[in-house]
Amino acid sequence: MFIRIPQDADTSHSTMARSFSERFSKLQSGKTRVAFYYDYPDRSTFRYRVENIIKALDLHCEDISSAHFHFEEIEHLNQVVDKCDVLVLARARYTSLLEIAIRRAQRAGKPVLFDVDDLVFDPIYIPMIMDTSNVDMKSANTWDYWFSYVGRVGHTLKLCDRATVTNDYLADKVRAFCGKDVHVIPNTVSxxxxxxxxxxxxxxxxxxxxxxxxxxxxxxxxxxxxxxxxxxxxxxxxxxxxxxxxxxxxxxxxxxxxxxxxxxxxxxxxxxxxxxxxxxxxxxxxxxxxxxxxxxxxxxxxxxxxxxxxxxxxxxxxxxxxxxxxxxxxxxxxxxxxxxxxxxxxxxxxxxxxxxxxxxxxxxxxxxxxxxxxxxxxxxxxxxxxxxxxx
The missing domain is CATH 3.40.50.2000 (Glycogen Phosphorylase B;)
Structure with a gap:
């Protein structure tokens, strides 16, 4: 076992900890404004596909401001859309309110991007996903969950203008599913x-x-x-x-x-x-x-x-x-x-x-x-x- 490993580190304040008003104000502070939507912030996909990207833009790009918003704030999403220049939906599950926000952005000529880091948008792969993930394939509730989840994610993806993914293999799967233009944004560390x-x-x-x-x-x-x-x-x-x-x-x-x-x-x-x-x-x-x-x-x-x-x-x-x-x-x-x-x-x-x-x-x-x-x-x-x- 390696020894003498440093244990302590300074960490910055998480973007997750800010209030809606603080994040909404931050969004409006730059020349180009990128708004992220993610259903429920967590320490997995949200960390890599939203928080790390916001931190990177904050650190390296003076002309782009960005902030994230989530499902509990969805009633404010139209307000966010009116102030942003680009809307990014990260692995977002379909709701009618989300579609309203997407259409509102598109009518204003603002690009709407869908970000996905997993093969969780095409129902044809659901049996493979379930088997690989070691879930109970005898449970009707499990099948209902996965078809609901993947179906809603896939429908939101189809409504968007283009997509961002983590690698070229996944990019090809998105193109095959919906024909969207796809850009690769790799996972990285903060x-x-x-x-x-x-x-x-x-x-x-x-x-x-x-x-x-x-x-x-x-x-x-x-x-x-x-x-x-x-x-x-x-x-x-x-x-x-x-x-x-x-x-x-x-x-x-x-x-x-x-x-x-x-x-x-x-x-x-x-x-x-x-x-x-x-x-x-x-x-x-x-x-x-x-x-x-x-x-x-x-x-x-x-x-x-x-x-x-x-x-x-x-x-x-x-x-x-x-x-x-x-x-x-x-x-x-x-x-x-x-x-x-x-x-x-x-x-x-x-x-x-x-x-x-x-x-x-x-x-x-x-x-x-x-x-x-x-x-x-x-x-x-x-x-x-x-x-x-x-x-």
């Missing part, structure tokens, strides 16, 4: 996260990547929908933990763990959902980050965030060969792709690499870190967002 990550990687470098005698493998899952993904690697991971008493496991998020792991007393550390800063700290303590995925149309639309969040804090990743992971591994030369049948060998080879060739291991960490700092910064996010909104 400047606060990058500053904390920089402090971590600088500390690792200064301490020559100091470690204790243990090798810590991390899986950072988030919601319980990743149970089936983890099971792809769990048997291989369990075998190596039984074989190597110095290999420990850190799990963050809501994951259903096989009973066999309960026999590894004291070597499995489970943590609940973390703040973005605390998550980076937890990842930084691990030598190996694993990101197993079922490979299909749904998962190929996922972004590479599980790669770059590990890379910027100097943690090596083993990745399933999804669309974005393949691109990141190839371009960075700092991560390994693992086909579904090869997790045992991949984990074993990485453990051996850490022990027998630490300089090569560090070289790969450095390569992935430098690649991610260049490609997943707030400046990259600002440039992509500005290009999409002002097109």
């Amino acid at each position: 400047d606060e996260e990058m500053a904390h990550a920089h402090a971590i990687i600088q500390s690792k470098r200064a301490n020559k990547y100091a470690r204790n005698k243990f090798i810590n493998i991390g899986y950072f899952s988030g919601p319980p929908s990743h149970d089936k993904d983890f099971r792809i690697a769990s048997d291989a991971l369990l075998t190596h933990m039984r074989k190597n008493l110095n290999v420990n496991l850190t799990l963050v998020g809501y994951l259903t763990l096989d009973e066999e792991f309960s026999n590894l007393a004291g070597r499995v550390r489970r943590l609940g959902m973390q703040t973005e800063i605390d998550l980076l700290t937890q990842i930084a303590g691990c030598e190996i980050n694993i990101a197993p995925l079922q490979i299909n149309n749904f998962t190929n639309c996922k972004s590479e965030l599980k790669f770059f969040e590990a890379a910027i804090v100097g943690t090596f990743s083993l990745l399933s060969p999804s669309f974005t992971f393949k691109k990141a591994a190839k371009e960075s030369q700092g991560a390994h792709l693992v086909p579904e049948a090869d997790w045992y060998d991949a984990i074993g080879n990485t453990i051996e690499l850490i022990s027998s060739n630490p300089s090569r291991y560090v070289d790969m960490i450095e390569a992935s870190c430098k690649y991610s700092e260049k490609n997943f910064s707030s400046r990259v996010l600002y440039q992509a967002a500005r290009g999409a909104y002002l097109a």
Whole structure:
């Protein structure tokens, strides 16, 4: 396990904490005004697709002002539309009031963009989504939920003028669904996260990547929908933990763990959902980050965030060969792709690499870190967002 990891970081005030009047005033402060709508602010999609973009525009662009609004303020949305120049609906579910706001903006010649970060707009993929997400496919209520959710998202998308997405694979799915013009705005980290990550990687470098005698493998899952993904690697991971008493496991998020792991007393550390800063700290303590995925149309639309969040804090990743992971591994030369049948060998080879060739291991960490700092910064996010909104 890596040691001497910085724990503290300064964080800016979240855009989520401002009142409607403060956000509405902020929206009107710039030459070009971009209003974001997201149903219910959270720490997942909202964080990457709204809050981080607003922060990037605030930091890097003096002529664009932006603010977010949500479902509980939807009665004020027409007022927002009248004051904005661009309206961005992030993964928004259809309502009649939302359609009124969309039509109002379009009649005024204001572009309306739909942002989506997942394949959750085309009903043809619902059985795949449900199966991949490990939900109860025997429940009528579950089917009703998913057809309602995807149907409403898809209908809102069709009403908009163009779309923004996280990667080229997802862009192709949007074009096939509705024929809209699509721009890619990648997921990135905020400047606060990058500053904390920089402090971590600088500390690792200064301490020559100091470690204790243990090798810590991390899986950072988030919601319980990743149970089936983890099971792809769990048997291989369990075998190596039984074989190597110095290999420990850190799990963050809501994951259903096989009973066999309960026999590894004291070597499995489970943590609940973390703040973005605390998550980076937890990842930084691990030598190996694993990101197993079922490979299909749904998962190929996922972004590479599980790669770059590990890379910027100097943690090596083993990745399933999804669309974005393949691109990141190839371009960075700092991560390994693992086909579904090869997790045992991949984990074993990485453990051996850490022990027998630490300089090569560090070289790969450095390569992935430098690649991610260049490609997943707030400046990259600002440039992509500005290009999409002002097109």
